[in-house]
Amino acid sequence: MSDTEQLKSEALGAIEGADSLDALEGLRVGYLGKQGSISALMKTLGQMSPEEKKVQGPLLNGLRNDVAEAIATRKAKLETAALNAQLASERMDMSLPGPETAKGSVHPVSQVMEELAEIFADMGFAVAEGPEIEDDWRNFTALNIPETHPARAMHDTFYFPDKDDSGRAMLLRTHTSPVQIRTMTSEEPPIRIIAPGRVYRSDSDATHTPMFHQIEGLVIDRDIHLGHLKWTLETFLRAFFERDDVVLRLRPSYFPFTEPSVEVDVGYSIEKGKRVIGGHGDDADGGWMEVLGSGMVNRRVIENCDLDPDVWQGFAFGTGVDRLAMLKYGMDDLRAFFDGDARWLGHYGFDAQDVPTLSAGVGARI
Numbered sequence: 615m616s617d618t619e620q621l622k623s624e625a626l627g628a629i630e631g632a633d634s635l636d637a638l639e640g641l642r643v644g645y646l647g648k649q650g651s652i653s654a655l656m657k658t659l660g661q662m663s664p665e666e667k668k669v670q671g672p673l674l675n676g677l678r679n680d681v682a683e684a685i686a687t688r689k690a691k692l693e694t695a696a697l698n699a700q701l702a703s704e705r706m707d708m709s710l711p712g713p714e715t716a717k718g719s720v721h722p723v724s725q726v727m728e729e730l731a732e733i734f735a736d737m738g739f740a741v742a743e744g745p746e747i748e749d750d751w752r753n754f755t756a757l758n759i760p761e762t763h764p765a766r767a768m769h770d771t772f773y774f775p776d777k778d779d780s781g782r783a784m785l786l787r788t789h790t791s792p793v794q795i796r797t798m799t800s801e802e803p804p805i806r807i808i809a810p811g812r813v814y815r816s817d818s819d820a821t822h823t824p825m826f827h828q829i830e831g832l833v834i835d836r837d838i839h840l841g842h843l844k845w846t847l848e849t850f851l852r853a854f855f856e857r858d859d860v861v862l863r864l865r866p867s868y869f870p871f872t873e874p875s876v877e878v879d880v881g882y883s884i885e886k887g888k889r890v891i892g893g894h895g896d897d898a899d900g901g902w903m904e905v906l907g908s909g910m911v912n913r914r915v916i917e918n919c920d921l922d923p924d925v926w927q928g929f930a931f932g933t934g935v936d937r938l939a940m941l942k943y944g945m946d947d948l949r950a951f952f953d954g955d956a957r958w959l960g961h962y963g964f965d966a967q968d969v970p971t972l973s974a975g976v977g978a979r980i
């Protein structure tokens with residue numbers, strides 16, 4: 615066998631045995647690269663006599679072409695094998711069941727707050743906010759609850775040990791009413807706001823938790839009277855409970871920040887053995903349930919906010935959001951609201967895509 619044939623059979627054997635693209639590339643450089651053995655042989659053609667060249671030229675060219683072709687063929691094979699291996703390892707079985715998706719749900723408190731915002735936005739109310747850490751002037755004094763007032767003791771307040779820079783005692787707000795003060799001292803009337811949020815009292819049993827939620831309403835304008843209050847609350851409660859037969863009963867009451875003050879009851883009736891809001895509370899198997907505190911804003915509160923009570927009047931109301939949720943959606947233990955129990959949320963929680971709208975009904979489908 616000539617040297618050329620020897621080299622060729624060696625090369626083709628090595629190429630056939632290359633088991634990776636890297637190994638094959640190594641062989642290509644070794645034979646056909648600039649310093650490669652076949653390239654070196656090709657260079658010897660230059661020094662040959664014409665006769666020798668005639669014989670060796672075709673032989674060496676043939677060798678180079680055969681080796682190059684063998685490398686190309688082997689390369690295509692190895693690439694196909696690599697692709698098949700990748701496809702096999704990344705295969706997805708489309709017939710398998712889908713992965714379990716996270717089951718988030720909207721908490722009833724959030725749901726009810728959104729329902730309230732939707733109802734009051736439709737009546738022209740904006741949503742106002744205030745901090746949960748409040749000072750005692752806004753939480754009490756400006757609301758006509760002076761230091762000696764028994765209502766301060768009634769609120770079971772959580773105080774902070776330190777006063778703020780202006781010497782005011784700091785506390786966790788005991789109600790959303792300080793947002794009334796914040797709004798009246800920062801905005802020009804007319805004012806129409808609701809203020810939902812967290813409030814805190816040192817109190818705990820089946821119907822009281824140390825943190826709970828309230829919503830406050832405030833309207834300040836000229837010539838506002840109790841009739842506006844009654845219409846607003848009636849419109850709100852009918853929209854919220856989604857019944858036109860919701861009947862209100864206003865009872866005289868007392869709150870330091872309103873004068874006169876009224877407590878608002880709604881009539882309920884018994885349907886299929888259950889209490890449902892709606893109907894006249896004095897009907898045969900009906901009754902009244904207290905849902906709101908309200909009244910005409912006390913002149914002193916308006917004065918405390920540097921507004922002239924002879925020009926500006928208004929009404930305010932406040933109620934518990936958790937309580938409204940319980941009444942509408944039928945839970946009976948407030949503590950479960952804040953246990954974070956996934957089973958409870960799975961049962962009472964709402965679909966995040968079920969956005970309350972007045973057109974489709976503010977109540978969520980349950």
Ligand code: DAH
Pocket residue numbers: 788789790791830831869871872906907908909930931932933
């Ligand atoms: N702030 C009162 C409470 O926490 C609720 C309340 C009553 C708010 C009457 C009002 C109101 O705005 O007018 O018990």
